[in-house]
Amino acid sequence: MTTLKAFKYRLYPTKQQQVLLNKTFGCVRVVWNHNVEVFNQYDKNIAEQQNPLTSTQLRQKFEWMNEVSAAALQQKEMDFKAFKKNYFSKTRKKKIGRPSFKNRDSRQSYRLPNQKFTLNQNSIRLEKIGKVKLVRDRAVPDCCKFMSVTVSKNSCHQFFASVLVELEITQKPKTGQKIGLDIGLKTFLTGNDGFIIENPKFFRESQAKLKLAQRLFSRKVKGSVRRKKAKLKVARIHNDIANQRKTFIQQITSQLIDSYDFIAIEDLNVAGMVKNRKLAKSISDAAFSEFYATLSYKAAWYGKEVVKVDRWFASSKTCSCCGWKNENLTLSDRVFNCSICGLSKNRDLNASENILKEALRVSSAIRTPSECQTEIA
Ligand SMILES: [Zn+2]
Incomplete structure (x- = not known):
């Protein structure tokens, strides 16, 4: 190709x-x-x-x-x-x-x-x-x-x-591995097999620098040389942030493409989430949309598969073992406990397991019924 x-x-x-x-x-x-x-x-x-x-x-x-x-x-x-x-x-x-x-x-x-x-x-x-x-x-x-x-x-x-x-482009060697990824605000990615990528701290640090530089810029007299310099400084910080984000995304997407043949992710409505102002900063930090785009094109290049799961699919509320739904699960519940089969699992791990299962179902790949495991989070 x-x-x-x-x-x-x-x-x-x-x-x-x-x-x-x-x-x-x-x-x-x-x-x-x-x-x-x-x-x-x-x-x-x-x-x-x-x-x-x-x-x-x-x-x-x-x-x-x-x-x-x-x-x-x-x-x-x-x-x-x-x-x-x-x-x-x-x-x-x-x-x-x-x-x-x-x-x-x-x-x-x-x-x-x-x-x-x-x-x-x-x-x-x-x-x-x-x-x-x-x-x-x-x-x-x-x-x-x-x-x-x-x-x-x-x-x-x-x-x-x-x-x-x-x-x-030469395709990457097949590993036979599949992964379901839960995308979050606390942890950037949680894989059902324990693969974890923390949310990068650098963006928040750069954000603080940016805020300061913008404040200094706004205080400078219009048309002055100092204002021009301050403007350049703001532009430089923006530039640094974009570069940091790019490097971060390039690294994790390469790691995923090298390790897995089948990657299941939630199709989050990023635009909808950004509207929620409280979440906005962390979301732009994490740059989900850039992550999606990069992962998708790399998968296409190297012969791997990325499957997006519908964003209305209740990945967090469903038991990954028996399928029971806990409608009362709140954002603060970090562990999923099942009243039917007794599964007790870390919330994000349970969600990523569901995402993988759902992606395998929709992509009509072979689903192994014996994947039901009880784990203690
Ligand atoms: Zn269950």
Whole structure:
């Protein structure tokens, strides 16, 4: 199976290269905004419609645009055409808004096709920019096909190159193991076999730092240099949090995919839970939706199965041994006690056992009736 995978690297451009990169972001924005402008002027009552200038025509009109890569401008032009096609598509399922203008506060990026860049060991050669220093902390696999590179700048003024490659994925060896996972606020994941991932503390710590930085920022005089600096600090903390979360999720999903062939999880309505403000912080901490997305794509890549169990399925209230339902179970009950078969089990373990059983049932996999065990929590 082939798939597209992006490898993102931090870039360390020289001052001169930074100027050129910023110019490229600006010119790409001009192409996009010109297309948006013409798009917005469309009037069905006028027979003769104005067509947007092509990127080549724009370069003829504005000489300063020749300083940057023509390919980058063409790519942006293609992006707008793709947007337009999607906008007018009759089969489109999701609603999309009208195109919006981009300014300096928007995401700064541009893309180059594969003929316009070369990735080396410690650098990347970009058309019109030259050799830019890069830290290659992840290796691109051999014999993959380079598709494109997206050069970007974040709000902390850091530059990145995200190299998109097409590669062959080899499936991970089968382990024959199955797991049911209960997702919680106290413990991030509880597996029915005792697999446990605690909720990460770092997010809460970063949250405190963020709160302080935001307060300092709001006190600074508008338009001052200090305010600008404080704003950058806030952006840096946001950036750190996102990176920490990403690393955490990458680690646990890899661990799960390596160890299990069949992973059953509860399909929590994250959006619904976030509305509950008390829970909101812990939930965003844990970043459930990112976890789901990462786990699902990795499973698809490596030939493993992830089955989501309906969120209305009463995983906590049901006895994992005999199926009796304890309707009176409250959030503070940490142990599930069954009045019928006498099962006494840790609440999360009981729930994860149920999730696994339910997932096996819905996926019509073979269900072993002898899985009924009595354990003391
Ligand atoms: Zn029971």
